[in-house]
Amino acid sequence: MAAIFQGIGTTASLSTSNSFDSKRFQFPSRRSYLSERKGNLFVMRSEGRIIGGSKGRGTSPLVTSAVASKAESSSTSTASKPGHELLLFEALREGLEEEMIRDPTVCVMGEDVGHYGGSYKVTKGLAEKYGDLRVLDTPIAENSFTGMAIGAAMTGLRPVVEGMNMGFLLLAFNQISNNCGMLHYTSGGQFKIPVVIRGPGGVGRQLGAEHSQRLESYFQSIPGIQMVACSTPYNAKGLMKAAIRSENPVILFEHVLLYNLKERIPDEEYVLSLEEAEMVRPGEHVTILTYSRMRYHVMQAAKTLVNKGYDPEVIDIRSLKPFDLYTIGNSVKKTHRVLIVEECMRTGGIGASLTAAINENFHDYLDAPIVCLSSQDVPTPYAGTLEEWTVVQPAQIVTAVEQLCR
């Protein structure tokens, strides 16, 4: 690891996202891994480049000109040519359906995903098209239907399991930890578990404590799984597709309050990288790391900060496990100040792990201790005002940046 980051250190400090990529390709170690890859996946970097040495066996070719969110503001985040507008839950559905068309082993299971169309309409219409077995309405038995999905994945199917609310997946923790995460290892590599577990989590609008949980902090220690969090229609569709195509078990965290976000996304097919962070707003003064809903609180705070003369760099980390320390590291080396804004609780949250990881790897580049803004270590209360105080608000972000940059 030291070798890679020394390599980055020697590049120009004012690196744009484009130059990250070109430097990345020069590392011999990365090349050798690429040549070993048996996957048939073309992966889009967020700047629109394709990496990959595969000879395109059976892949649908992806278009290089599909452009991603490298712009300064989120409103012009996508297409260079006219795409189509849709809401985030529709983007998820589009990604899921495209993968179902492409690969007959992709199937869906969960509560009310079939005839009801999904409690957040992500699977609406799929059961009519693909049948009741392929879009399976399960009884309310999270532990066993998650186990069932994992068993099916052991034979080669690619189930997409929906937790109606991520919090319910606590009931399936044993299956997710022991079977989903560990079977590839304990079987000495004999079985792959290409399962996707997805669902909404996070603090909503007065949904109560049990329906406002952030499971990413509980799952993050499980070895063998990958975790990603989507935040825009564009990355929702791209991450959904990437998660389904991945041979590893992936947990895709959606957020209850983000399903109705509207965005224009490309008509062409695209798949995003599961391990890559997204540069939302390049800047110079401070690196703000965030994901999911808090991205929007951060961007709101960023408007205020810009008016006050600050230039924050905002990165949506997207990949919660593993962290994209590459992108994050480059940013830290540029700004030397880090603020993490997350929705997890302070204790044992994603922010806590990220703080440790950055301290460990980039300690020399920090001019100030890392500041981590998290939700309070409390069950989410029902009352609106109390709930508001549980999560990080834009005003707190502004204050934190001002203090950090003093």
Add this chain to the structure above:
Amino acid sequence: MALSHVATASRSQLLNPLTILLSSSLRRPISTDTTPITVETSVPFTGHKCEPPSRTVETNPQELLTFFKDMALMRRMEIAADSLYKAKLIRGFCHLYDGQEAVAVGMEAALTQKDCIITAYRDHCIFLGRGGTLLESFAELMGRQDGCSRGKGGSMHFYKKEGGFYGGHGIVGAQVPLGCGLAFAQKYSKDENVTFALYGDGAANQGQLFEALNMVALWDLPAILVCENNHYGMGTAEWRAAKSPAYYKRGDYVPGLKVDGMDALAVKRACKFAKEHALKNGPIILEMDTYRYHGHSMSDPGSTYRTRDEITGIRQERDPIERIRKLILAHDLATEKELKDIEKEARKDVDEAIAKAKESPMPDPSELFTNIYVKDCGLEGHRLMGKGSS
């Protein structure tokens, strides 16, 4: 079905004299006589919401001798594992199957390798039945590279993908929903195979079992749930843990069959019946009335919650290997000496496998980080992260 000593088992081995990886020139071939013999099972089957099959089972000399040989090998393997554990070459948990061999061989005789078997942690003998080798078994128990899971799984995590053996699971009951998933995949691909999901009398009280039963019955999945009832959930007798120890009836709307699990022919008959049933009428529960001679695991003496008389009584009256031995002798299929020779052969094979396994090296330190993820794009970064922090 021939117990294979090479990496992959194949049906054709039934017709050839067995060749063993570690063979000696004194190997006696199994009789290839397939003239049918009709035998009655020890006790009749009891059915729940289904018509039980008849007590009459058809078998043949080849099958009986194969049963004898396979069970002798399994018994030897487990006893050798006992010694290895006491010699501290096997560590951690080691759950031995001796006494229950009839379930493994009887089930194997009724299935093909396209059918799936999944079980809990008492998995060494089922692994052998599915085509695992003695070397893979002992090497895994001792944590060596040549183990079936490369030394990274241990006693509770034996797997054999080519043999349709899905493990090997440590958490009680968690393998049953996995088994539903295997059956779901079989239904999804419409391949006319079935899944046998095994669990114990202790696991029968797990909630996920009933969740699984509901789902397999609801969607007509080709799953057979097999309760290996050895009457003790670790140290707790079944009547102290279950209000209703009639495990074959617990499926309620799912039919069930109670089988003498110490009679390999009864097990074979029941499993054949169950497979047909599952493919035509949906899931069924089999309760195998069996017994384990050892304690729950090597750290359990096995005598604090049951009497030694009980154990020796079962050994004298119901031992599965003895039953087949008596059957073979009664039908004059082999002499006593020949049977003793088979047992000696088994002992020899086991000793050779242990010697070979001891030579197998420990896993390389780099193995710590392999197989966490399947090789995929960008994951190399994570691996480097792992190394960086250690």
